Amino acid sequence: LRRHFNISKQGSKGGNEGGSNEGSSYENTSSGSIKISQDVSTALSNGKAVVALESTIITHGMPYPQNFETAKEVEAIVKENGAVPATIAILDGIPCIGLTTEELERLAKLGTKARKISRRDIAHVVATRSSGGTTVSATMIFASMVGISVFVTGGIGGVHRNGENTLDISSDLTELGRTPICVVSAGVKSILDIPKTLEYLETQGVCVAAYKTDDFPAFYSEKSGCKAPCQVDTPEECARLIEANRRLDLRMGILIGIPIPKQHSVTGNVIDSAIQTALREASEKGINGSAETPYLLSRVNELTGGSSLESNIALVKNNAILGAQIAASLAQIQD
Numbered sequence: 007l008r009r010h011f012n013i014s015k016q017g018s019k020g021g022n023e024g025g026s027n028e029g030s031s032y033e034n035t036s037s038g039s040i041k042i043s044q045d046v047s048t049a050l051s052n053g054k055a056v057v058a059l060e061s062t063i064i065t066h067g068m069p070y071p072q073n074f075e076t077a078k079e080v081e082a083i084v085k086e087n088g089a090v091p092a093t094i095a096i097l098d099g100i101p102c103i104g105l106t107t108e109e110l111e112r113l114a115k116l117g118t119k120a121r122k123i124s125r126r127d128i129a130h131v132v133a134t135r136s137s138g139g140t141t142v143s144a145t146m147i148f149a150s151m152v153g154i155s156v157f158v159t160g161g162i163g164g165v166h167r168n169g170e171n172t173l174d175i176s177s178d179l180t181e182l183g184r185t186p187i188c189v190v191s192a193g194v195k196s197i198l199d200i201p202k203t204l205e206y207l208e209t210q211g212v213c214v215a216a217y218k219t220d221d222f223p224a225f226y227s228e229k230s231g232c233k234a235p236c237q238v239d240t241p242e243e244c245a246r247l248i249e250a251n252r253r254l255d256l257r258m259g260i261l262i263g264i265p266i267p268k269q270h271s272v273t274g275n276v277i278d279s280a281i282q283t284a285l286r287e288a289s290e291k292g293i294n295g296s297a298e299t300p301y302l303l304s305r306v307n308e309l310t311g312g313s314s315l316e317s318n319i320a321l322v323k324n325n326a327i328l329g330a331q332i333a334a335s336l337a338q339i340q341d
């Protein structure tokens with residue numbers, strides 16, 4: 007019943023590329039060449055737990071050096087909790103599943119000079135041999151290609167405020183509607199329109215569940231005030247959800263929203279007024295499209311004097327624990 011590697015193995019080709027590609031294998035997919043690290047490749051062929059991690063959070067979601075430190079720590083947390091981390095990015099035109107520390111550092115230092123890669127950008131980045139961080143949508147695509155079922159991030163994109171007029175709706179949402187990956191996140195930031203995001207997820211047929219609560223979490227705060235359609239209470243329950251989705255071949259994604267740990271949550275005036283200011287500035291400066299989310303994230307960080315960044319880092323780590331536990335549980339039931 008292993009669905010892994012419906013792509014043919016081309017054999018190892020590590021070595022002569024500055025040492026950093028050592029131990030990786032190139033897989034030939036119907037859509038081109040992708041590189042899978044040895045760790046991830048071995049875990050997938052043995053049916054072991056693997057957790058995908060995105061990289062736009064590194065290039066566009068946090069400043070250096072916190073982005074690099076967090077990326078390394080999140081990988082360590084995934085390992086401690088029984089799964090193999092697979093950070094996904096495109097480097098010099100090659101989609102990479104599982105990065106070396108040097109590769110993580112390269113992305114972290116590139117920051118916003120790297121491309122921000124959503125579904126629509128993949129072909130161009132590959133064709134021009136460019137490098138960049140993959141958003142939730144692009145990361146889901148590559149994770150799904152190699153048979154990874156669980157993916158951890160901080161927060162996903164959503165329907166932007168005033169999205170009914172701008173049509174700015176993150177491709178994360180449509181990807182969740184068409185790609186069977188379980189995404190673990192702390193919900194959706196209130197820089198976005200949370201009720202409309204949930205409506206849109208329903209239209210896309212995405213299974214949305216909140217973890218140990220019936221309130222969909224709002225990233226910096228535990229509650230959004232919007233009821234989550236489902237509630238799950240254990241990693242095993244999440245794994246059973248993934249397994250049911252797979253067996254029935256429903257082909258849509260699952261979104262698990264886990265609230266930020268109470269001691270790290272920022273609520274009330276500080277964050278609200280920072281978000282309001284950032285939104286107003288973005289609109290005054292005419293910042294829109296794919297530049298809007300990175301702008302809002304970094305302005306909110308600045309305006310809260312780094313306290314929102316601290317929360318962001320804490321919640322990603324918390325999500326990584328649950329993601330690894332879900333992947334471990336899934337590996338067990340699929341055994």
Ligand code: PSU
Pocket residue numbers: 060062063064066067068124140141142143160161162163164175176177178195295296297298299303
């Ligand atoms: N929200 C965050 N941090 C992030 C992102 C969103 O709190 O780093 C990133 C993710 O990579 C997400 C992307 O997939 O932004 C969504 O971008 P857009 O809104 O342009 O679709």
Ligand code: MN
Pocket residue numbers: 174175176177295296
């Ligand atoms: Mn957008």
